[in-house]
Every structure is written in C-alpha cells, then in structure tokens.
Amino acid sequence: MCRVIADPRIATHRARLADGRELIYFDDADTALGPERAIDARALDPRPATAHMRQDPLTGDWVSIAAARQNRVFLPPAHLDPLAPQSPGNPSEIPSTYDVAVFENRSPSFGPALAEPGTPDADPATALAVTRSIGLERTLPSVGRCEVVCFAPDHEGSFGTQTVSRARTVIEAWAQRTAELSALPGVQQVFPFENRGEAIGVTLGHPHGQIYSYPYVTPRTQRLLDAIDAYGPTLMADLIERELAGPRVLLRGEHWSAYVPFAARWPIEVHLVPHRHVPDLAETTLAERDELARVYLRLLRGIDALYDTPTPYIAAWHQAPVHERRDEVRLTLQLTSPRRAADKLKFLAGSEAAMGAWIGDVPPETQAEALRTAIEGVDE
Structure with a gap:
C-alpha cells in the first residue's frame, strides 16, 4: 500500500453524490472558498452494472466491454457542462463551486465493483497469475475504479491554463488519490492522465483529467x-x-x-x-x-x-x-x-x-x- 504525505495547506472535503458515488473537494492553499458544500439532491438512476473484460489470446491483453460508456455526454454547451458547479438550469455532477473536485465516473470502464475481500481475486499474487495466463474466451469482471479530476470550475481550459496554486492542488489530488486507490482490493495499477483537444477524442472541453485503477498490470x-x-x-x-x-x-x-x-x-x-x-x-x-x-x-x-x-x-x-x-x-x-x-x-x-x-x-x-x-x- 502506498503512503502519502498530505499537504496540510490543501484541505479536503468528502461527500457522496445522489447515487452513492464518492466526491472529494480539494481546496487551493489560497482558496477563497468556505468549508460548506451543498448536498446533491438530484434523482439519479442506479449506477450501471460493472462491465466485464475479455482476453485476446493472441496477445494476452484484456479488453473491458463497457457498454454504458456509449451514453457519455458529447461536447455540451457551457450552460449544460456536466463538470461545472450545479445551477438551477444545470443539474451537473458537482453540487458546489470548487477549486479542484474528484468524483467517481458515472459510466466507468472499471468498477464500481471491487474484488471481494477474502476471495482469490483480492489476493494480489493470485490475481496477477490469473490475468497473465492465456486461454480461449476468458472473461473476468472489470473491477476497479475510474475517477474524474476537475482542474477548475471553468468551462474551458486545461492543466496548462491553471495558476501555480491550482496546479499544485491538482498534483496533491493525484498523489492522495494514488495512495487511496492503490489500497482498494483488486487494484493492480493506478493511472492519472489528461486528454486535451478534440483531435485526441476529448468529449468535454472542461479542464479535467481522469484516474483509472486497473485490475491488471497494463500492457505498456x-x-x-x-x-x-x-x-x-x-x-x-x-x-x-x-x-x-x-x-x-x-x-x-x-x-x-x-x-x-x-x-x-x-x-x-x-x-x-x-x-x-x-x-x-x-x-x-x-x-x-x-x-x-x-x-x-x-x-x-x-x-x-x-x-x-x-x-x-x-x-x-x-x-x-x-x-x-x-x-x-x-x-x-x-x-x-x-x-x-x-x-x-x-x-x-x-x-x-x-x-x-x-x-x-x-x-x-x-x-x-x-x-x-x-x-x-x-x-x-
């Protein structure tokens, strides 16, 4: 398990979204925000079932078949930005204004289920051996977690458009989330990343990144x-x-x-x-x-x-x-x-x-x- 030295200048506030997903606010060291956070009062559908993985026996690679991702929002206008703070006309994912916010993805490639404690899937050595063996038409549950990291409440931008203070807050979020996600049962690798630009395939212009927690060691x-x-x-x-x-x-x-x-x-x-x-x-x-x-x-x-x-x-x-x-x-x-x-x-x-x-x-x-x-x- 990773251990992290948390920066005492950067406060965190934990909450739950209406469907039970975890939400964590990270405040800049020089934040102008108070500690209060609104409650997510939306009526949301239940979370999608955990996807499953299929193995390509020619390479040993695992492919997560996550059909719920087909329902993702595609390049919405600013007034319907799902990563902006909630407003009367925009029932977005984040109830309050924020500096940096991290929450579980609504349509994850991995999760929301985790390996059950005490089962072979939760034993690191056993799970590694299972994912590295080769067979025909092998499937496994896509356990793990996918999180969204919002760099700012603004509708447009990227990591590079942030202030030094805000960049430092995002880095703190990456560090703290890496430690916590590494401790989840069944997680073998934690991957923070940012996709920037429509040419890369970005579907939201909001400045954000993601963190994937995989149930296997990635091919790279x-x-x-x-x-x-x-x-x-x-x-x-x-x-x-x-x-x-x-x-x-x-x-x-x-x-x-x-x-x-x-x-x-x-x-x-x-x-x-x-x-x-x-x-x-x-x-x-x-x-x-x-x-x-x-x-x-x-x-x-x-x-x-x-x-x-x-x-x-x-x-x-x-x-x-x-x-x-x-x-x-x-x-x-x-x-x-x-x-x-x-x-x-x-x-x-x-x-x-x-x-x-x-x-x-x-x-x-x-x-x-x-x-x-x-x-x-x-x-x-």
Missing part, C-alpha cells in the same frame, strides 16, 4: 518490466542519466527534468521525470510536488507556444504497479501529441496501428530544439 507497463528483466535492474536509472546528459533536455529543476526521448514515436513526445527514484506520485515529497507545479506548467505552456493554436496531447503518468513494487520502475510523465505541423496531424496508419512498428516523422533532436526555443519564451 508489462513491456517495461520485460525490458528491465532483459537489461537489468538499472535500466531506468541508466536511461535517465544518459538522457539528462544528452542533447534533448528541455527543462532542468532541482527535483525534475524534462527531455525528448531518444526513440520518440510521436511528433511531440516529452518525458518528465523526478531526479530521485520515486515509484508513484503518492511517494513524492511536498517539495517535489511544489516544484512539479511550476515545471509542468512551463512545459505545457511551451508546447502550446510551438504554434498559434493549442496543441492536442495525452499526458500520461506512468506509475509502478501497486503490488509488483519493483524498485527499478520509476514514475514518469509521458506526454505525446500527434501534431507534426501547425495544420497537420500524424494518424496511425498500417505499420503503427496494425503491427506496432513505428515510423517517426520528426527527428527527436529537431523537435527538442524547437521545444526548447518555445519554452524559453514562456514566462516563469
């Missing part, structure tokens, strides 16, 4: 574990040391640095890493979170400064598995964008989509130089 992380087995336990430490001594570094801080990776797949691809070994956000120190708020904002604003319009991206926090706490796996933010020019996007064609064999459109060194120039023009 499993490949990392396999790479560590092949190379040796110092893989990530050696890689980061080499990258931070190389030509693709974008930003350096006391605790964090960002670089374009040597074998970048996407036209824009940046990794942001802590200087010391940290397996997940829950185990970062308060000083590391304080600096991360500033460094991450500068990085995102530099990426937006590349072109005249905001850049779509996926910002993915890769964290160590919950129960395979391999000391070799280090927390890494991997930000990717398909934008290869002001008016061009990279689409995954035959080689990438069908075979997983990537072709890079922009040399990583070229993109690193462009990003450094853009970041240098951003005010700290």
Whole structure:
C-alpha cells in the first residue's frame, strides 16, 4: 500500500453524490472558498452494472466491454457542462463551486465493483497469475475504479491554463488519490492522465483529467518490466542519466527534468521525470510536488507556444504497479501529441496501428530544439 504525505495547506472535503458515488473537494492553499458544500439532491438512476473484460489470446491483453460508456455526454454547451458547479438550469455532477473536485465516473470502464475481500481475486499474487495466463474466451469482471479530476470550475481550459496554486492542488489530488486507490482490493495499477483537444477524442472541453485503477498490470507497463528483466535492474536509472546528459533536455529543476526521448514515436513526445527514484506520485515529497507545479506548467505552456493554436496531447503518468513494487520502475510523465505541423496531424496508419512498428516523422533532436526555443519564451 502506498503512503502519502498530505499537504496540510490543501484541505479536503468528502461527500457522496445522489447515487452513492464518492466526491472529494480539494481546496487551493489560497482558496477563497468556505468549508460548506451543498448536498446533491438530484434523482439519479442506479449506477450501471460493472462491465466485464475479455482476453485476446493472441496477445494476452484484456479488453473491458463497457457498454454504458456509449451514453457519455458529447461536447455540451457551457450552460449544460456536466463538470461545472450545479445551477438551477444545470443539474451537473458537482453540487458546489470548487477549486479542484474528484468524483467517481458515472459510466466507468472499471468498477464500481471491487474484488471481494477474502476471495482469490483480492489476493494480489493470485490475481496477477490469473490475468497473465492465456486461454480461449476468458472473461473476468472489470473491477476497479475510474475517477474524474476537475482542474477548475471553468468551462474551458486545461492543466496548462491553471495558476501555480491550482496546479499544485491538482498534483496533491493525484498523489492522495494514488495512495487511496492503490489500497482498494483488486487494484493492480493506478493511472492519472489528461486528454486535451478534440483531435485526441476529448468529449468535454472542461479542464479535467481522469484516474483509472486497473485490475491488471497494463500492457505498456508489462513491456517495461520485460525490458528491465532483459537489461537489468538499472535500466531506468541508466536511461535517465544518459538522457539528462544528452542533447534533448528541455527543462532542468532541482527535483525534475524534462527531455525528448531518444526513440520518440510521436511528433511531440516529452518525458518528465523526478531526479530521485520515486515509484508513484503518492511517494513524492511536498517539495517535489511544489516544484512539479511550476515545471509542468512551463512545459505545457511551451508546447502550446510551438504554434498559434493549442496543441492536442495525452499526458500520461506512468506509475509502478501497486503490488509488483519493483524498485527499478520509476514514475514518469509521458506526454505525446500527434501534431507534426501547425495544420497537420500524424494518424496511425498500417505499420503503427496494425503491427506496432513505428515510423517517426520528426527527428527527436529537431523537435527538442524547437521545444526548447518555445519554452524559453514562456514566462516563469
């Protein structure tokens, strides 16, 4: 189980939505809000049944069949924003105004059910063995949890448009939620992320991200574990040391640095890493979170400064598995964008989509130089 040092400057308030889902408010250190929160008085339908997963025996991958997601809201107007505070004309998901709010997704890919305590599914070693074995037409319940993280009450924006204080509150929410979600029965990996832009497939313009809590170790992380087995336990430490001594570094801080990776797949691809070994956000120190708020904002604003319009991206926090706490796996933010020019996007064609064999459109060194120039023009 992860342990987290909570920032005493950032207050939390817990509540329940009308259908029983958990809602947590995180107040900025300099908040203007009082401690009172309204009650969710909506009449809501019961929560959907937990989805189920099917295994692809050719790869071992698990696919969650979550039909309830078909009912998600698609690009609503501002007055019907489901992530804005509730108003007389908008029965949204959040009863009160807020700084940062986290709540259980109404149409989750995983959950709301969790592994039953005392059953084989709740035993980490047994569950890992079950999910890694291969068979035909295998199914398992999609236990776990999916949460929405609202960065601000505003209808439009992203993480990069927030103040340093607000960014710090979101980071605190990520850290605290990582710790709590890691303790839920059946959860094997916790993944905070932000999708930004319609080109990525975003269905809400409201500044927000999500946190998925998976009942298995994800394929991307499993490949990392396999790479560590092949190379040796110092893989990530050696890689980061080499990258931070190389030509693709974008930003350096006391605790964090960002670089374009040597074998970048996407036209824009940046990794942001802590200087010391940290397996997940829950185990970062308060000083590391304080600096991360500033460094991450500068990085995102530099990426937006590349072109005249905001850049779509996926910002993915890769964290160590919950129960395979391999000391070799280090927390890494991997930000990717398909934008290869002001008016061009990279689409995954035959080689990438069908075979997983990537072709890079922009040399990583070229993109690193462009990003450094853009970041240098951003005010700290």
